Amino acid sequence: MSSVNVVVLGDNITNNAILQKLKLGESIKQSVYSWAANELAEQMRSDLPAFNGNRSNLEKHILKSLAEEEDFERFKTYIFNPRDHFEVFITDVVKNYMKKDNPRALAVIKKIIAHKKQCVISAAETASKMVTKKKGDANMWLEKFSTSLKDELECNTDHLSGNNCEDITDFQLLTEVVKKEIDLVLDLPNNDSKIVSAFKMEHFRKRPDEILIEHFCQCCWVQCPFCKAICTNTLEGHPGDHSIPFHRSIGINGWFYRRTENLSTDFCTTCVASDRSFYPYSDSEQSVPWKEYRTAGPKYANWSITPDFSELPYWKWFVCRFQKDLEKHYHKKYQGSGEIPDEWRKYTKKDAIKSLYKYI
Ligand SMILES: [Zn+2]
Ligand SMILES: [Zn+2]
Structure with missing residues (x-):
């Protein structure tokens, strides 16, 4: 095979045979983003005082921030629709954490990307070695490759049959293509200082703020019939009385x-x-x-x-x-x-x- 043919074949593989049929691109991206969402939510719970306790602790931070802002409209949402206010507050804090190329967020994202890359590359290398040894074809390569990534990327291997890639025999090239594609798929800048802001919220299937909202907001929201203070019980629909240590005027x-x-x-x-x-x-x-x-x-x-x-x-x-x-x-x-x-x-x-x- 001449070097010209290799390049042409490489392009064909990139665009058609592997990535689209395997939907590898979307799988890598989804897996990086959903892991990152959980890791980032976890890290925010340890880094941010508003998030490192229970809902009562969070409410204290909410009240502090409301006092600092002195905005009656925001107070009104907190008093009459507390859950809405809690959700907006959590989302704002998360956005702020993710905004300014925060080195703590960057470290999490880089760690996850590096890990995923390594998994994909070693799956490609393992598949190449095995197929070369067994003198198999590209379909065998794809099957081996995606089976070893199944748990890692939640890849669906059902659509592997009939790929018509039998003529591909350069498996080292397939590995190279995969390596190149991971960066393209994630579409993240090489420059560290831009990675956090390039990490797009809309790509999260479940965003870090949604994870934190679930964590903090699944609790009792019943309000005192006199003063609107929110019951502090952490169980929704809990048995026994509603109560709160501090009521209002x-x-x-x-x-x-x-x-x-x-x-x-x-x-x-x-x-x-x-x-x-x-x-x-x-x-x-x-x-x-x-x-x-x-x-x-x-x-x-x-x-x-x-x-x-x-x-x-x-x-x-x-x-x-x-x-x-x-x-x-x-x-x-x-x-x-x-x-x-x-x-x-x-x-x-x-x-x-x-x-x-x-x-x-
Ligand atoms: Zn009351
Ligand atoms: Zn209650």
Whole structure:
């Protein structure tokens, strides 16, 4: 075989016989990306403080970031659609980790690419050796090659028959073609500083943020009927009561004093210790003593709200900082019986954030 023929044959093999019929390109790519997604998610859980604990720890970071941003709209999503906010937060953190040619992400991606390359190359070399020894043909080569990669790449070997590659006899050339093709298939730059950003999110069958969302968000999302705080139980549909160590001021959820326009500043944990009553349904005059809140209906019955005075400064700061926004949102006022105590106004944003770390 002349060298000219080898080149021509090489091109034909590249384009038709191997890669397309084996769908090797897509298999290599998918296998690199899905391994990378898991490894990157794992590494982010150890590198990033927001991800290296349970969901309560993540929520603390979410609250810190909400306070830093001071964006009422984002607070609203967190309060009324917490799961949506958690998901957006996780996705943003992941994007940020993957964005700036982070050396930690680069190391993971390079390790995986090197490993996959090695697997494919040694499969090609093994197939060449065996076929040469047995004097087999290209179909035998393809079969051996893809069988040894089956576990590694989840290759489907069923479409191997009838490839019409019997005339190919230069198996060393096949190995060379495969080596060359791996880089082309992955389509990643040679320059290290560009690899992380070239790693395209849309190529992940399951992205690292989706893996982390699954990890953190499969838990109880039931919210306190008074203050909207999210149950901290890590099991969705768990037995027993919903509970949370820290509740919020109930005016944040729109609770107000009957027959007034006054939003309430009370915390549910303080209310349940009082001798007062509340009206669970706006269209009914029936009141329920706070101490018997569980009798108010199904959404109250399964909550364990223990009386205490653990009023987190974070929510006092929040009410003061977003007083006007809350008043506008509910068309009510913090006035009269719902006057914001002067003591609340002395909390700074820094105090608010600090209180998360001190108590939660
Ligand atoms: Zn509550
Ligand atoms: Zn729960």
